[in-house]
Amino acid sequence: MTTGASVLVTGATGNTGSRVAGRLSGLGHTVTLASRRPAGTHGAHDVRFDWYDAETYGPALRGVDRAYLVPPVGDPEPAAVMLPFLEQARAAGVRRVVLLSSSAIPVGGPGVGRVHGWLADGLFGEWAVLRPSWFMQNFTGQHAHAESIRKEGAVSSATGDGRVGFVDADDIAEVAVRALDDVVAPDTDLVITGPEALSYGEVAAVLAEVTGRPVAHRHLTYEQMRDRLAAEGIPEEFAVMLAGMDLAIADGAENRVTGTVERMTGRPARTFRAHVESVLRSEPVRRSVA
Structure with missing residues (x-):
């Protein structure tokens, strides 16, 4: 080091x-x-x-x-x-x-x-x-998905049943520190995922089970997702790109897991369930999730 x-x-x-x-x-x-x-x-x-x-x-x-x-x-x-x-x-x-x-x-x-x-x-x-991959914090922090879960009891996407290897921001940070701190730089790109690929429906089910509140996955079309993002104040060009990423997820583009976190840090990546349980143990955050 x-x-x-x-x-x-x-x-x-x-x-x-x-x-x-x-x-x-x-x-x-x-x-x-x-x-x-x-x-x-x-x-x-x-x-x-x-x-x-x-x-x-x-x-x-x-x-x-x-x-x-x-x-x-x-x-x-x-x-x-x-x-x-x-x-x-x-x-x-x-x-x-x-x-x-x-x-x-x-x-x-x-x-x-x-x-x-x-x-x-x-x-x-x-x-x-x-x-x-997509951050787990999107569902538990100050993000549109998290706000939708808190206010509507649902997460909306155009991802269909496509799966994503959602990753904890703490794991991303650990990999970043290793890339900055290690004597030899990676000199490559590092695809970082959690240990499992989940659909948005499965994410909603985990959130419901851990928080004890009903959470659903609301399936939207590409056009509906694009318009929803734009209505939330996201610039039109960026809303188009994000909605397009949802379609890519539906087609299987993010259905993968990698061992990058464990290879770079020496420990396994955190599961989505463990992330949600950790957030709920933090009392200041408890009210924003549950």
Whole structure:
């Protein structure tokens, strides 16, 4: 393992960024927390960072040699703002980059897949691209699915009976830390899943059993899902992409599990049931799930 690295974490207040930052600080690394609204967490160095404001790049990159990058949320074409940042990062001395992508987006694919392609082509000497499946926290945190479960007793999707290897954000963060901290960088992409593939109907059944409240899976068409997302305030182009991902799930695109978590961390990935039970043991969160 490395010691005393200086790591930039973008999206530092988000699902994975906050977890990655805390773990890196615990390992003794110097961490720069970059977000649009710095929160002063983990006792690390906080800086304001906005992908769409190039003036925030320099302060975020000062003195760092590794970076964990979360693409701008909701942008279907993040490459336009990420490439100038990556070029500046390389010039500033960043040696290793770990990028958060998605299992649904291959190298060279749409959106962040283009950024993945640049890393694979050698933009940095050391790199990794994390390609996690859909987050378990989508059903228990501050996400549209979780809100729908709390308010309507149902989760809506156009996934049909398609299965997904849902993964815990804590497991994603553990893999990210290993990719940043290990002496030898992965220099590849890492598809990260939980230990089982579940349909949305099976997810609803687990939620109902663990919480003791009825939870159903509401089957929508592609058009209904697209329109629902747009009505929730998601930009139209991004809503189209997300609804399309639901169709891909229905066709079996995410019906897989990998051993990445255990291979990288030495322990098995958490099951969805264990995740929900863990959330319910946390009293502040209990009311938001059950």
